[in-house]
Amino acid sequence: MRKTMLSLVAICMLVVTGVQAAEIELSANSESTTVSVEPNALCKAVMQGDVDTVKKLIESGEDVNRRSLGMAPIHFAARYNQAEILELLIENGAKLNKRCSKGYTAKKHAEMSNATESLAVIETAMKK
Template sequence: MKKSILTFVLALVAVVSFANNMVTEPVVEPVETDVTVLNSALNPFCKAIVLGKLDVVKQMIELGEDVNQKCLGKTPAMYAARYNKVEIFRLLVANGANLSIKSDKEDFTAEKFAELSNATEIIAIITSEGQV
């Protein structure tokens, strides 16, 4: 009787273990934006830039948002350069973004953030603006 119970328990454990190994995990696609930035104390203007919401950024500028106001030590142009948001970057430049301002923590300009992100179009815009 003891052998039968022991055999049954071992067989049950083997089946349960095998069944657990057969469960496949769902494939999770990587997100383009940095989730830690979006979950931080980022202001709505810079959050719209990171998310690439051009219409929202336009409206906020029309409502008087300062295109040079730092958020978490970076300007809106730095966020646009870091996340390669070309159209938003052009909009910021057209509305007076100062590209020579440096970030608080890294001491980088928007151009340096563009270089680190391999944002070649944004680097071209900065060069054409004569900001280098």
């Protein structure tokens, strides 16, 4: 009986120590990492196809190459076949060859999404 009690106490001590170590590790990571689960305002407007909001945001100084959720606005426009917005982004300095966090260009996003209108805009812009 005495050996059983000592074994249980030893196991409890190991479990408690392991939990405390895990908590310390989590708190250290949470301080240095900020994760956003929503796209920024420009990318959200691009996905929704809201041309007026995109124009206003660009006029107010929003960076057309700023990533959100690993993708730049040009990637969202290509993926969701927003050809008019795509033209607007390109006119305002969006980089066509910029890659998303998965390594795809806007052209590749358009191809994967069968976004024919966006693909035509991208190919025309690449010829210039």
